[in-house]
Amino acid sequence: MYRFNGLDYRLDRLMEIAIMVMESFHESSKFDYCITGHSGDSHSIPFVDFEKKPTNRKQYFNILAKMVTHSQYCWSGDNTLEATESAISEAAAVEGLTAKENFVFIFSDANLRRYGI
Numbered sequence: 001m002y003r004f005n006g007l008d009y010r011l012d013r014l015m016e017i018a019i020m021v022m023e024s025f026h027e028s029s030k031f032d033y034c035i036t037g038h039s040g041d042s043h044s045i046p047f048v049d050f051e052k053k054p055t056n057r058k059q060y061f062n063i064l065a066k067m068v069t070h071s072q073y074c075w076s077g078d079n080t081l082e083a084t085e086s087a088i089s090e091a092a093a094v095e096g097l098t099a100k101e102n103f104v105f106i107f108s109d110a111n112l113r114r115y116g117i
Contacts, residue, residue, distance in 0.1 A: 001014070001039075001071045001109055003076075004109075010109045011067075011068065011071055014067070014107060014109070015064050015067060015068070017107050018035055018047070018063065018064065018067065019060060019064070021033065021035065022035075022048070022053070022054055022060055022063070023060075025053065026053070026055075032050050032051060032053070032094075033048070033050070033053070034046070034048050034049050034050045034090070035047040035048040035063070036083070036086075036087060036090075037067060037070065037083075038079040038080065038082070038083035039070065039071065039074035039075065039077065039079065040074055040075035040076045040077025040078070040079070041070075041074040041075050041077075042079065043079035043082035043083045043086055044083060044086050045070060047063050047066060047067060048063060050094070078110050080106075080108045080110040080112070080115075081115060083106075083108075084104070084106050087104045087106070088104050091103070091104050
């Protein structure tokens, strides 16, 4: 992702989405979320854990810096499908919520046509 950011700004757009999510739920006590990434290194790279939402701009910046740093030094590869399965399992494991109360949003630069999706 880091390599092609200069061509199509994919990493910039992903960081904009992350900021939008964090800002949207900043003062919400009704909703909880986590942000998890993936790369050629792993299908699950935690950036924000459930019940540990960032509370200020410095924490936002540190999360974005971690995203950029990881994308800069990780192996190339795609774990989109494994990451999606892991995210669904993690959301389903949250206690006290029904299936109608759990959501998983996937943002990826993967070529999903390659997988027949």
